[in-house]
Amino acid sequence: MNTSPRQIILADADSFFASCERVFHPQLAHTPLVVLSNNDGCVVARSAEVKKMGIPEGIAWFKIREQAQRDGIVARSSNYELYASLSSRMMNVMSTFFPHQTVYSIDECFFDVQADTVTLVETSTRMREAVWQGLDLPISIGIAPTHTLAKVVSHWSKHYRGVRGIMTWDEAVSTDSHFLAHVPVGDVWGVGRRLAPKLMAMGILTAQDLRDSDAVLLRKKFGVHIQQTIFELRGISCIRIDDEDNALHGRRTTQIMCSRMFSHPIYSASELRQAVSVYTQKALHRLTAQESLCSYVSVFCSTSRFKEQELASHIHGTVALNEPTNDPLALTQAACRCIDGQFTVGAAYVRAGVILHGLIDEADYQPLDVFSAHTDTALSDVLETARQRFGDFRIGVGYGGIRGQGRMDQDTGAHWSMKREHLSARATTRWSEMATVHA
DNA sequence: TCTGGGGTCCTAGGACCC
DNA sequence: TCTGGGGTCCTAGGACCC
16 A cells, blocks of 8 residues: 655746747857747746846836847747647656646646655656756646645746756745745735735734634635645645546537737728637637537727727627537627627727637537427538638638638738747648758 | 736625526 | 425635646
8 A cells, every 4th residue: 555645746848839939940049038929918928038038027128128139039929729739748758657647738737646755756757857857848847745735846946046947845844944934925826916016014014924814704804716826835635637538538618719919900890890700700619629619709909908099999799609509600690799789989909809608518418399490501502612622711601711911821811810920830740830950 | 119928726806596 | 484404516816736
């Protein structure tokens, strides 16, 4: 019988998006590098060099563009196809070292194991080397009795100790028994931007303060999540991450959202409907992929939240479908109905989004003939056949099948379509964009 | 000129029913 | 005329995560 304590291992990649960009551009290895959000709007990932320069995450790109030029910072548009592909390879490599892997996000996973710390550190070291040698991706590892503590030590070793590598809870407390007193409460996993100032106003400034606070009182005040976090800080495991099945087999989500900022503002109702119709079909694409049907469609469109303007407008509407469906026409029409009559003439719309919710499994749905008799599936059958034959985003309703000059499949060529001026190659998923080696 | 995108869960409160 | 109490379901909004 294994009497070793249960331990949680957190493995996450360092500056994942930036590291991915370096995989196929090794000359950038020591160059300060940022990855930009969609539309090249703001900074979503920074290499270590950029972090050292004090450039915060989330800052608008236009605000630091000049500084970037001056300081030799290289920018890349985000290339999710590349990152997703490298992520899945990385997860596969790691899954061979420990059992019970849960992929938590694109760049991190947990393992739930029972073994002594020495063994875990030894295996983690080999895992780290394997990911580095096989994929050129640097990862950090935290080992602790709970998910929250594993996050704390991993975060701590990266951000404060400046050491990338492996850190265990045992090591942390043997070095300093008041270790948690050095961790600001806002850095604790589960304490976000809103909660942190409220806790601090109550005199709870550090992870240690939070651990020692009145869990029942805080639960009454802020809900059950904070109570779980307190227990986890005490070493009592109570947060369950998705089970393995979900992670391995691609789980079904309960809602699907597709939203974008436009590269240029939209002033006309017809263009707004075009955008909504394109986003609906992108969302539909994911709906079909997970074999679900959708019962409600919601749409929102808004003007900029950063600008003082006379004509601010926030459109929001929801339409219930007659029956759960994945029919492109029905969904596109419903989405356009959501915004009917709400368009403000003269307003500069900069963003729109479509949410499909009330999702059910296609296999579970037994339509009642009386209600579904009037649904004509001829057109959607044609669309689906064409999609299977020619691939995604080659045909669609309205603008949904048009391709512009951009390299990405989703580019519609419309003037509001996404801007990506610093896009790298999708070297692992497209033959035409494979890396060239000069020898 | 230019400020991302996609999820989850919990809770309070209203509607409705008996 | 007087008008209780308890349960369920749904939704909107708020918090969190990456």
